[in-house]
Amino acid sequence: MKMLIGGEWKTAASGGEMEVINPATWEKVGVVPQGGQDDVGAAVDAASEACSGWAALPPVERGKILFRTAALVREEVGRLAAMLVAEQGKPLREATDEVRGFAHVLEYYAGLSSSLYGESINTRLYGRIIVEKRPLGVCAGIIPWNMPVMIAGWKIGPALTAGNTMVLKPASTTPLTTLAIGDLFLKAGLPAGVLNIVTGPGETVGEALVTHPEVRKVSFTGEIGTGRHVAETAAQTMKHVSLELGGSDPMIVCDDADLEVAAAGAAAGRFYNCGQTCTAVKRVYVFSEVAERFRELLTEKTRAFTIGNGMEKRVRMGPLNNAAGLERIEAVVEDVRDEAEILTGGTRPEGKGFFYEPTLLAGLPADAPVLSEEVFGPVLPVVEVEDLDEAVEAANSTRYGLGASIWTKDLGRAERGCQDLEAGIVWVNQHIKVPPETPFGGVKWSGTGRENGVHALERYTEEKALLIRP
Incomplete structure (x- = not known):
């Protein structure tokens, strides 16, 4: 499989590749490009070029594309779940639930697409105050290997619904199902460059995303040490950051x-x-x-x-x-x-x-x-x-x-x-379930920011205030 950059499937600029191994059998189940800084640069350029057109599209139209993608994922659930089992190792029932959960997340955010409102305040002294909620621009999503499909949905859904474009980096051991879903986004009519998927090691691809000056937000899920590095590095270019860093529940x-x-x-x-x-x-x-x-x-x-x-x-x-x-x-x-x-x-x-x-x-x-x-x-x-x-x-x-x-x-x-x-x-009297309506994230060292719910959608926007005097 190849990387998705600017609506096209590409090999790594260096020509390098990585094998994907079935953890139950130790057999090779796929090969993906070993991307690097040049590939990230190309993906960010494509995402930047797609920004204005995607943000200008009416939110309901963006939602329709997410709905169509979700429908295609549900049609392909058997193939995608088997692919997830092969690269991640979880039982087929769990993999099937995860793929369906991804579709559910897209449907949830597609349903919210018509609810993206700002605020209007009338004041006697200053006139009318309008608060717009505007997309951030190019966002980076760095996803782990444990729940690669679901967590991809948690990042893609709110980012795209809010009008942002995204560069996604899947974990090196579990990139296959995410790439396959990327193809379904294209088939659903997602414009080129809105979603890009770059495969490769965290120390090269992840680092290039976190340091790239045109990336406005990084959403990272992983362990504490890497999360701290992401926060420290992203601060150098004043990026928005959300971190989900695990727990000892x-x-x-x-x-x-x-x-x-x-x-x-x-x-x-x-x-x-x-x-x-x-x-x-x-x-x-x-x-x-x-x-x-x-x-x-x-x-x-x-x-x-x-x-x-x-x-x-x-x-x-x-x-x-x-x-x-x-x-x-x-x-x-x-x-x-x-x-x-x-x-x-x-x-x-x-x-x-x-x-x-x-x-x-x-x-x-x-x-x-x-x-x-x-x-x-x-x-x-x-x-x-x-x-x-x-x-x-x-x-x-x-x-x-x-x-x-x-x-x-x-x-x-x-x-x-x-x-x-x-x-x-x-x-x-229950544990572990996180429906898409529920804001999810940690306190203390478990991270900052939230996935899911309208709370995640808001974190992919920033406010712009307009003061209008007649």
Whole structure:
């Protein structure tokens, strides 16, 4: 496959290529260009040239193109989902849901396209004040490998609806489905240059996007270290920046919770996408009165997970996406093996693929890194607490603040959890779901800005004030 630049499919200026590997089989499933600074320059030039025409198009007309793209994605969902399984590793059901979710996001923003209003204020002293909301211009979207299709939608949808153009950089291990969707945008009638997709390493393609003077906004999803670098670098040219930098999401299980439902929620919320989800349940705090029963239920549900190639029937968990991720998970478990109780899992199956068994840990010391840092894989620690005060204090004791959940039948406890948990999103008796209407992002070191909802749409615009005296 080739890169999408200015409505045309192109190879890298350097001629370099990158292989895409199936994480379940280690087989090559595709080859894409290894783009660089010259390719980014060409893409930004194309996006800049397309800016005025796209912004001048009535918002409803822009929405129609998004609606048509969404329809084409739904028609191709089988092909796109299989492609996503091959490059990312997740089970086919999850991949299908993600592709459909992308279409849903486009439909949501297309529906908002007729609601892009400014403000008009009449004053006696100064006359009429008009506040316009104008597109920023060329925006850059840098997407990760864990949810590459959905997160692409979170960035493309509001950016294009608001009248911006975009240069998108997919992760090097998962570019194929994003490129295929780019082709569907063209078939839906998207003008050349409005959406460009440049493949290549972050240190070259990503860096070139963040430093390019004509890029007005960078929306980045990834880990903290890279996010800090993006923020520092983008500040040199006064870019708008939104950062979603992951989390160490706590789940609190109170003594009045439905333990069967909570255990199922913990297993699904942790081992979905092999635990490689920013909003996944990363640690569980359960009241001591019900801890033993909860661990039994959670262990039973975790052992029921079938792992394997995502295209195989009845597989509930695929491999980790890459070798580095597998090595990190192995290191996490080895670091606590001598002091923790491993309730289930804790080993890597023999054979090909970046597989690791879904793993539950108990009896950890309070200062164990697995309880404070983001663990991006199928490992879940379970910690006993005496009451809600202790649970909330422990839940808030990290630098992260992306998501959190509280499981209880008590409305007062639920309300307190929503108020006191330091997170950008708090769920009650559920976890991990983020519909497109919901503003999504973190507090503390989990990032700045928001994806989704009208809140994301507004962040792809800037206000211009007009004062008119008759």
